[in-house]
Amino acid sequence: MTDNLIIGSDSEVILHFDLKLEDGSAADSTRVNNKPAKMVMGDGSLTPNFEACLLGLQKGEKKSFTLAANDAFGEPNPNNIHYMDRSRFGADLEIQEGAILAFSQPDGSEIPGIIRSVAGDSITVDFNHPLAGQTVIFDVEIVDVKVAPAPTSKGDQ
Template structure:
């Protein structure tokens, strides 16, 4: 049986959990996750864990924050006047708000604090600073590069 390698398209099931057991991502039985190994469309440590796996094989990996979404950056937290927030947005603690940055990219901000006249946001990725555990099952190697 062949092993997954760079250039292969693979289908996997996975469950991603935080240190406290909270599930942050999971595939469903009828919808496996499909990606091309080597295209850097997934976390590098996730991708390298799949390399060498055989169809039907299971693996559990731990990914440190610096190899996932990086450490939490206090400089990515900021406060704005409530008057600067569009009327159609109601800031509530914990709410995630999608905004367009000055460069035209989309970003997700989490509301940390709301006072009478100010709102504090966190622009860190929600998984920044977290150690991630992935349980991975390689379901299928969909296509392989020629010249095996």
Template sequence: MATPKNGDTVAIDYEVRKSDGTVVGTTEGQGPQAVQIGEGQIFPQVEQALTSMQVGEQQNVAIDSANAFGERREEMVVDIPRANLPPEPAPEPGMALQAQQQDGSPVTLYIVSVDDQVVKADGNHPLAGEDLTFGITLREIKQAA
């Protein structure tokens, strides 16, 4: 049987779990996800595993935090004076804010806490510092033309 190669598009089902077993991503209820091999659309470790799989095969791929979304960096947690934010919508924990880093590049901040004077926001990816396991199932291979 064939295995995917660079340029092929594959359809996969997946479930992503943190090291504590919490599911943080899945294709369940959405149908398989299309990924083109060699285009960097998914973690390199998952792409590498896919190139050795056959249709119907399932594999678990562990990715440590440094190679997933990086380690948590406490300097990415900042206090923002409420006066610097627009009054509406009212800031709430979990809300995302768009900001610019000192070099001008965009960053998404996630509100952690809110009080009368300060909004604490975290610029780390929500999965920073987390080791992840991808349970992937190869459903289909569409060979490159």
């Protein structure tokens, strides 16, 4: 009976995807390692517009859809570009334009930053998503659809 579930707002979805840019260049794919992605609709891991494209699909279906920048990874935010002094980086670290480095957040998590320019002791780091501002094409294949497990609360005993 679960073989014909369609994707709804409470679905757990396993899917393969290929993410391409408008020029046809590959940006990401689950097929590279033959490991499909698993997501829960409405958990915030995907934009509402991406989720809307998946609604109504079922196991075995394939679909291709194009998302404008605002519907995918957003537009670049100038507030996410930071100018840092070279002294904030390890002395032995070779810093090159285009390099992606991990930066520690105050809570201990890490966020990637792209080195946009190096001018003397001033380093420009862009914390926008690398695909911000890009129209993207998603090709998806739905591997499985299940009803997502209900979230558990520590107060429920």
